Amino acid sequence: QKEVEQDPGPLSVPEGAIVSLNCTYSNSAFQYFMWYRQYSRKGPELLMYTYSSGNKEDGRFTAQVDKSSKYISLFIRDSQPSDSATYLCAMKILTNTGNQFYFGTGTSLTVIP
Amino acid sequence: NAGVTQTPKFRVLKTGQSMTLLCAQDMNHEYMYWYRQDPGMGLRLIHYSVGEGTTAKGEVPDGYNVSRLKKQNFLLGLESAAPSQTSVYFCASSFRILTGGVTDTQYFGPGTRLTVL
Numbered sequence: 001q002k003e004v005e006q007d008p009g010p011l012s013v014p015e016g017a018i019v020s021l022n023c024t025y026s027n028s029a030f031q032y033f034m035w036y037r038q039y040s041r042k043g044p045e046l047l048m049y050t051y052s053s054g055n056k057e058d059g060r061f062t063a064q065v066d067k068s069s070k071y072i073s074l075f076i077r078d079s080q081p082s083d084s085a086t087y088l089c090a091m092k093i094l095t096n097t098g099n100q101f102y103f104g105t106g107t108s109l110t111v112i113p
Numbered sequence: 114n115a116g117v118t119q120t121p122k123f124r125v126l127k128t129g130q131s132m133t134l135l136c137a138q139d140m141n142h143e144y145m146y147w148y149r150q151d152p153g154m155g156l157r158l159i160h161y162s163v164g165e166g167t168t169a170k171g172e173v174p175d176g177y178n179v180s181r182l183k184k185q186n187f188l189l190g191l192e193s194a195a196p197s198q199t200s201v202y203f204c205a206s207s208f209r210i211l212t213g214g215v216t217d218t219q220y221f222g223p224g225t226r227l228t229v230l
Contacts, residue, residue: 006155008153034218036221041224041226042223042224043117043203043205043221043222043223043224044156044203044221045221046218046219046220049218088155088156090219092218101146101158101219103155103156104155105153105154105155106155
């Protein structure tokens with residue numbers, strides 16, 4: 001079983017729709033949760049970062065973490081064509097020697113004008 | 114402030130050839146990482162470094178070597194390229210803050226697309 005599971009999609013929505021992206025994980029030791037956005041032929045860029053259960057909002061984006069269910073979500077409100085990208089969830093454990101990062105495989109999103 | 118840069122952007126190799134990918138960061142980050150990204154596999158860690166002069170193996174280290182002679186540079190070497198090493202390679206860097214925090218997250222370079230024929 002992979003440490004992090006993410007539905008690869010692809011996901012296609014009309015402009016203005018609410019998008020829900022999800023990841024599940026198996027390791028209860030994960031402490032920090034991140035969402036990266038990756039445009040075609042570019043490197044991933046950090047979109048959202050959270051370390052506790054609950055919701056964190058940033059503009060049109062809301063990151064949700066449910067540690068009891070080992071489930072995280074990213075919601076995009078009023079989706080725009082510029083949101084078309086691959087979204088990667090990532091998780092982090094702090095260890096004595098540093099940080100260990102684990103990534104989902106990414107969900108491809110297309111927002112149709 | 115250029116962030117994380119990677120050289121070259123594209124490369125085509127023949128089986129058995131060698132090459133070195135260069136990663137440079139100007140953010141004074143202690144940690145640096147090399148990942149490969151393949152369809153359906155996500156990002157997989159090849160090697161990483163927790164400081165100048167140190168390296169460690171990640172999830173898929175076989176066939177690769179790395180060196181971190183300077184804090185700002187992290188080199189990934191392929192001694193004898195194989196078609197299975199066709200991939201997009203990403204370098205990333207981060208601060209070493211053991212208590213965590215948003216500044217502890219990884220910053221990625223633009224990637225190197227490598228094709229091995």
